[in-house]
Amino acid sequence: MEDYCITYNDWKPEEQKLREALCTLGNGYFATRGAAEESSNDAHNYPGTYLAGGFNRATTEISGKRIENEDFVNFPNWLCLNFRPEGGEWMDLNQFKVHEYTQSLDMKKGLLIRAFRVEDSQGRCTHIQSRRLVSMHDMHLAGIEWQLTAENWSRDIELYTALDGTVTNAGVERYADLESQHLEPLNTREVDDESLLLMVRTRQSKYAVALGARTCIYHQNSKIDTLKETHQREGILIRNIASS
Incomplete structure (x- = not known):
């Protein structure tokens, strides 16, 4: 660690869950693990967001016995x-x-920064810089900035953004047999051309939460028009965005 920063200079999938925990951003009201934006729950990644006091009790039947877990x-x-x-x-x-990967938690500025260069199966190389914050000024506010640079290709791009309320508590292997579904969906809605809304509630404690997400696309500091297609199903709201 140097200058209040924890920095990793390589990509090691097997270390990601530990790095996610160490690179958590929070403000006392909620905290989000340092998972990559493009990742989902799998062998190497576990995106997670937690609220102060956000507990829920569930019951699981195991070998004929009812087990309660909170x-x-x-x-x-x-x-x-x-x-x-x-x-x-x-x-x-x-x-x-x-080809390159750096991840840094800047504890002085409260930023999680990733910078990396990837190549797909067609040989197209892209450089991405990601910055993330969880606001201390407004306890309900967080944000992500992506900067994408196409290095050796030129064509339209598609973006995927979503609010996913289908997540479960699946981060601890020894609890895998216990009930892990704690959320029930209340509402999913497309607010406008830029914004999505998701509402959920914990099943037993009835803790209701609403999330709004606004996505804006810029090219050389100028906001650009895009083509958008929104898909909704129970507990999740997905928007695909294409440059027009």
């Missing part, structure tokens, strides 16, 4: 963000070639 609930994933060249593959660091 969990610190994993609330909806607001990080969801990914890209691909039009008609290409969605970025996946476990499948793409990773």
Whole structure:
């Protein structure tokens, strides 16, 4: 650690869950693990957002016995963000070639920063810089900035953004047999051309949470028009965005 920063200078999938925990951003009201925006719950990644006091009790029947467990609930994933060249593959660091990778938690500025260069199966190289914050000024506010640079290709791109309320508590292997679904969906709605709304509630403690996400696209500091397609199903709201 140097100058209040924890920095990793390589991509090691097997270390990601530990790095996610160490790179958590929070403000005393909620905290989000340092998972990559493009990742989902799998062998190497576990996106998680937790609220102060956000517990829920669930009951599981195991070998004829009813077991009660009270969990610190994993609330909806607001990080969801990914890209691909039009008609290409969605970025996946476990499948793409990773030529450079740096991840840094700046504890003085309260920023999680990633900078990396990837190559897809078609040989297209892209440099991405990601910055994330959880606001101390407004306890309900957080944000992500992505800067994408196409190095050796030129075509339209597609972006994927979502609010995912289908997440479960699946981060502890020894609790895998216990009930892990703590959220029930209340509402999913497209607010306008830029904004999405998701509402959920914990099943037993009835802790209701609403999330709004606004996505804006810029090219050389000028806001650009895009084509948008929104998909809704129970507990999740997905928007695909294409440059027009």
